[in-house]
Each structure stands twice: as structure tokens, then as C-alpha cells.
Amino acid sequence: MSTHEREITEPVDLCLPDGRLNPAAIGWTRRPLHRANLRGWGRAKRWEYWGIVTPSHVIGLVASSLDYAGVHGLYVLDRATGAEISEDAVVPLARGAAFPPRSGEGTARVAGGGVRIAIEQAPGGTTLRAVARGVALDLEVPLPEGHESLGVVVPWGPRRFQYTVKDVGRPVHGRLTLGTTVHEVGEDAFAVLDHGRGKWPYSVTWNWAAGSGPGRSIQLGGKWTDGTGMTENALFVDGRLHKIGAELEWVYDRSDWLRPWRVIGDRVQAEFTPFHEKVSRTELGLVGSETHQCFGHFGGRAQADDGTWVELDGLTGWAEEARNRW
Numbered sequence: 001m002s003t004h005e006r007e008i009t010e011p012v013d014l015c016l017p018d019g020r021l022n023p024a025a026i027g028w029t030r031r032p033l034h035r036a037n038l039r040g041w042g043r044a045k046r047w048e049y050w051g052i053v054t055p056s057h058v059i060g061l062v063a064s065s066l067d068y069a070g071v072h073g074l075y076v077l078d079r080a081t082g083a084e085i086s087e088d089a090v091v092p093l094a095r096g097a098a099f100p101p102r103s104g105e106g107t108a109r110v111a112g113g114g115v116r117i118a119i120e121q122a123p124g125g126t127t128l129r130a131v132a133r134g135v136a137l138d139l140e141v142p143l144p145e146g147h148e149s150l151g152v153v154v155p156w157g158p159r160r161f162q163y164t165v166k167d168v169g170r171p172v173h174g175r176l177t178l179g180t181t182v183h184e185v186g187e188d189a190f191a192v193l194d195h196g197r198g199k200w201p202y203s204v205t206w207n208w209a210a211g212s213g214p215g216r217s218i219q220l221g222g223k224w225t226d227g228t229g230m231t232e233n234a235l236f237v238d239g240r241l242h243k244i245g246a247e248l249e250w251v252y253d254r255s256d257w258l259r260p261w262r263v264i265g266d267r268v269q270a271e272f273t274p275f276h277e278k279v280s281r282t283e284l285g286l287v288g289s290e291t292h293q294c295f296g297h298f299g300g301r302a303q304a305d306d307g308t309w310v311e312l313d314g315l316t317g318w319a320e321e322a323r324n325r326w
Contacts (some may be wrong), residue, residue, distance in 0.1 A: 001231050001236075001246055002246045002247075002266055003091050003230060003231055003245045003246065003247070004229070004245070005027060005028055005029065005229070005230055005231070005243065005245045006026070006027035006031070007027060007028055007030075007085070007154040008025075008027040008028065008029045008033055008034075008151075009029070010033065010186055011033045011034075011260050012024055012025045012033060012034055012035070013025065013034070013035050013039055014034050014035060014036045014038070014153065014161075014197065014198075015036075015038060015039065016032070018039075019038070019040060019156055019159075020158040020159055021153075021157075021158050021161040021265050022032075022157070024290035025153050025163070026153050026155050026230070027152075027153060028150065028151060028152045028153075028230070028243060029150075029151035029152075029228075030105045030148040030149070030150075030151075030241050030265035031101060031104075031148060031149060031151070032103035032105075032151055032165055032195075033151065034102070034103075034150065034151060034153065034197075035101050035102055036101045036102070036163055036198075037101060038199065039301070040068050040198060040267045040283050041320060042067075042159070042199055043066050043067060043076065043160075043199050043200045043201070043202070043326065044065075044067050044069070044198070044199050045064070045065070045066050045162075045196060045197070045198055045199070045200055045326070046064065046065045046097075046099040046196065047062060047063065047064035047066075047099075047194070047195075047196045048062070048063050048099070048108045048119050048193070048195055048196075049061070049062045049064075049193070049194040049195075049196075050119070050128055050141075050191055050192070050193055050194075050251075050320065051063075051191070051192045051194075051317075051318065052139065052172055052185070052189065052190070052191045052192075053078070053189065053190055053192075053212070053295075053316050054176075054183075054188070054189040055183050055187075055188050055189070056078070056079055056080065056183060057076055057077060057079060057176060058075075058076070058077040058079060058276075058295050058318075059074075059075065059076050059077075059080060059137065059176060059185065059188045059216050060073070060074075060075040060278075061073065061075070061117055061128065061130050061137065063097065063099075063108055063109075063117045063119065064094075064097075064108040064110075065094035065097045065110075065128045066287075066296050066326055067094070067221050067286065068091075068092075068093065068094075068096045068284070069091060069093065069094060069284065070090070070091035070093075070094035070096075070110055071088070071089070071090055071091075071282065072088070072089045072110045072111075072112065072113070072115045072117060073086065073087060073088040073115065073118070074086075074087050074115055074130050074131075074132040074135055074137065075087075076135060076176070076178065077166055077276060077295065079189070079275075082276060084135060084278070085089065085135055085178070086278075086280075087115055087132035087133055087135060088113070088115070088136075089112045089113025089114060089115040090112075090113065090282070090284070091110070091112035091113060093144065093249075094110075094282065095112070096109075096110065096111055096112060097109070097110045097137070097141070099109075099197075100121070100231070100283075103121075103151070103165045103167075103193075104121050104123075104126075104143075104267065105121055105122075106119060106121055107120045107121065107251065107254060108121075114132055114133055115130070115131075115132045115144050116130065116131045116132075117129070117130045118130075118224060122324050123143070124142065125140060125141050125142040125143045126140075126141040126143070126144055126193075127139070127140055127141070127163070128140075128141060133180055134175040134178065135176075135177070135178060136175075136176075137172035137174075137175075137177075138174050138177075139172055139173065139175070139176075139185060139191070140172070140173055140174050140190065141169070141171070141172045141191045142171055143170070144170075144171065144239060144241050144255075146239055146240075147170070147239040148185045148236070148239060148240055149165055149166065149167035149193070149210065149241070149287075150165070150166045150167075150168075150219055150232060150234045150241055150243070151163070151164070152163045152164055152166075152225075152230055152231070153175070154198075154225050154228050154229065154230045154232075155228055155229070156201060156228060157201060160198075160199055160200060160201050160266040161198050161199060162196060162198030162199075162200065162224075163194035163196070163197045163198055164194065164195065164196050164198075164232060165193060165194075166192070166193070166194060166210065166219045166221075166232060166234070167192065167193035167195070168192050168193075168210050168211075168212055168217040168218070168219045168234075168236055169190050169212035169213075169216075169217030169236055170190060170191040170192070170193070171189075171190065171191070171238075172185060172190060172191040173185055173186035173189070174186075179212075182196060182301045190210065190212040190217075192297075192317070194208070198289070200324075200326060202326065203324070203325050204224050204323075204324050204326075205223050205224065205321065205322065205324075206221065206222070206223050206224035206321075206322050207219050207220075207221060207222040207223050207224075207250045207263075207319070207320065207321055207322075208220070208260065208318075208319070208320050208322070209221075209261075209263060209270070209272060209295075209314065209317065209318065209319035209320070210317045210318060211272075211298040211315035211316060211318075212267070212315055212316065212317060213314045213315040213316065214314075215237065215238050215239055216235075216310060216311075216312070216315060217235075217236040217315070218234075218235055218236070218270065218302055218312055218315060218317075219232065219233065219234045219235075219236070220232075220233050220248060220263050220268065220270065220319075221233060222248050222249075222250045222263070223248070223250070225247070226247055230304050231244065231245055231246060231247060231248075233248060233268065233272060234300040235254075235303070235310060236306060237304060237310060239292075242302075242303075242304045242305045243305075244266070244268060244283065244284030244302070244303075246257070246265050246266035246267065246268075247265065248263050248264065248265035248268055249262075249263070249264050249265055250262075250263055251263075251264070252319070252321070254292075254321070256274075257277045257292045257294055258274045258277055258294065259274075260272065260273050260274075261273075261294070261319050262273070263319075267302060267303035268300075268302050268303070269300045269301050270298060270299075270300040270301075270302065270312055271295070271296075271298065271299040271300040271308070271312075272294075272296055272298055272299075272319045273296050273297050273299070274294035274295065274296035274319070275295060275296050275297070276291060276294065276295045276296070277293070277294050277295075277320075278291075278292075278293045278294070278295070279292055279293075280293070284319070285326065287325050288324075288325050288326075289322065289323065289324045289325070289326065290322070290323050291321070291322040291323075292320060292322075293318050293319075293320035294318060295316075295317070295318050296311040296313040296316070296317075296318070296319070297314070297316055298313070298314075298316070298317065299311050299312055299313050300313075
């Protein structure tokens with residue numbers, strides 16, 4: 001189903017003074033323009049997730065405040081051996097977590113359970129620093145001139161809504177240290193940001209896929225946006241965003257996550273072949289989550305705004321399903 005989405009071009013507050021969703025904030029952007037002025041509790045969620053793909057490793061770091069807890073983590077996959085390092089922390093009431101109201105500005109900082117993460121954002125780019133048992137990360141993620149990202153406000157209602165920024169295909173360089181071994185990050189590496197601020201329903205399922213390669217990137221989402229009139233689908237060519245305003249069909253095997261996935265719809269005929277599955281589960285009584293994130297390679301094609309079909313072959317990234325009770 002195609003949607004009719006409004007492009008926002010001026011700064012706007014996400015919320016009204018009473019904490020409800022600001023109707024003027026509903027739409028999408030090419031650069032972060034929303035100020036996430038969330039108020040109070042009530043399933044308020046704030047997070048910064050960065051995924052980094054290098055020829056030798058896949059790295060994920062997450063800093064989050066979910067109201068009742070901070071859930072933070074640092075993950076590393078050795079692509080050659082399949083060996084994983086996963087250090088996670090749950091901090092009651094998200095004590096000590098700090099998140100700025102705008103994507104691309106200020107510092108997000110969390111610590112607890114042996115995990116420390118600092119995400120320093122400036123006009124020229126972002127610095128990522130993280131430390132956990134046996135792992136240290138020190139990366140620079142420059143923001144190229146003219147590079148565009150996809151910002152979307154998804155409205156479930158006046159008191160349930162989410163603002164997300166998906167910034168795909170950013171260059172990245174620096175160091176990943178595993179034990180005493182230092183791995184240089186730079187050539188043929190890229191970074192992806194998922195910035196989230198909102199107030200969620202209790203139970204939600206989402207799909208997310210992101211892939212990058214030289215001059216091209218793809219961002220696809222599903223399930224959580226269905227029926228809201230907004231989508232988070234886009235093709236990026238040489239840093240320019242081509243918004244795809246249509247709900248997509250996701251086809252994959254929940255009994256065998258490593259079988260090929262397909263994501264299809266208006267302007268998208270994507271294929272995804274996994275090479276590794278990462279499973280994450282969190283159970284905290286009434287709340288919990290289960291995520292199957294598969295890393296792999298993309299094929300197929302997507303259509304740019306001028307009608308040109310762009311091949312996705314050679315893009316590397318992930319596709320996932322997440323189910324949350326929160």
C-alpha cells in the first residue's frame with residue numbers, strides 16, 4: 001500500500017507542551033530536524049544504536065533508556081570464524097543515562113554493568129567510544145557534505161508515537177581492540193545509525209533491514225509502521241535520499257532464519273542472503289524482547305525517484321525481526 005507522506009523542511013518539536021504528539025511533527029526529513037521534547041514516563045524510549053560493518057568484523061553498540069531500565073550493549077562478530085563477543089548491561093531505571101534531544105547534536109552517555117558508551121555528536125560527525133570486558137572501541141564517523149539521512153515520525157496516536165532517524169552508509173575509521181589485538185577500521189567499512197525517541201505501545205513487532213556499499217545504501221522497515229500512513233523505506237544513491245512511500249511485504253522463514261529473505265513492494269525488489277544469525281533475548285518479568293538479527297548480503301533492486309532501477313548487489317548489512325513487550 002502506498003502512503004502519502006509529507007516532507008518536513010524546518011525544525012519542529014516532536015511533542016506539544018502537554019506531552020502529546022505534535023501534529024506538525026508527523027512527516028519525514030532528509031536531515032535531523034526534530035527536537036525530541038519527551039516528557040515523563042509512560043513507555044518513553046530513548047536509544048542510540050550504531051552498527052558498523054568492516055571486511056573482518058560486524059560491530060553493534062546500543063545505549064538505551066526504556067523508562068524502567070537502561071539496556072546497553074557492545075557486540076562484535078568475527079566474520080571469518082563466526083565467533084561472537086556480546087557484553088550487555090541492564091541498569092535499573094536507566095540510572096546515569098543521558099541522551100540529547102536532537103540527533104547529531106550533543107553527547108549520549110551511559111555506564112553500568114561493565115559497559116561504558118559515549119557518543120559525541122558534532123556538525124562534522126560523531127565519535128563513538130565504548131568499553132566492555134575484553135573490548136574497546138574508538139571510532140570517528142564523519143558526516144560528508146550533502147549526505148542525507150531518513151527521519152520519520154510514526155504516529156499510532158496522540159500519546160503513542162516514535163521518531164526515528166536511520167542514517168545509512170556513513171564512512172567510519174578508527175580502532176577496534178579485542179584483548180591485546182588492535183584492528184584498524186577504515187577501508188571498505190561503513191556505519192549505520194538508528195536514533196529513536198518516542199512513547200510506544202506495550203507490544204510491538206518490527207522488521208528492519210539496512211545495507212551499504214560504494215555509492216549506494218538501502219533502508220527498509222516493516223510491521224511497526226503498518227497502517228500509520230508513514231514508512232521508513234529509502235534508497236540512497238551517492239548520499240542522496242530517495243524516499244519510498246509504500247508498505248512492503250517481508251518474506252522469511254521464522255523456523256530457519258538463515259534462509260534467504262525477500263522484501264518486495266512498490267519500487268523495491270530486494271533479496272537478502274544471511275551468513276550469520278545473532279539472537280538477543282531479554283526477560284524482565286512483564287517486559288521482554290527477542291530479536292533475530294541476520295548479517296548478510298543484498299541482491300535485487302530498488303527504484304530511484306526518477307524511475308531508474310538501482311541494483312543492490314554487493315551491499316552488505318543486516319535484516320532483523322524484533323518482538324518487544326515494553
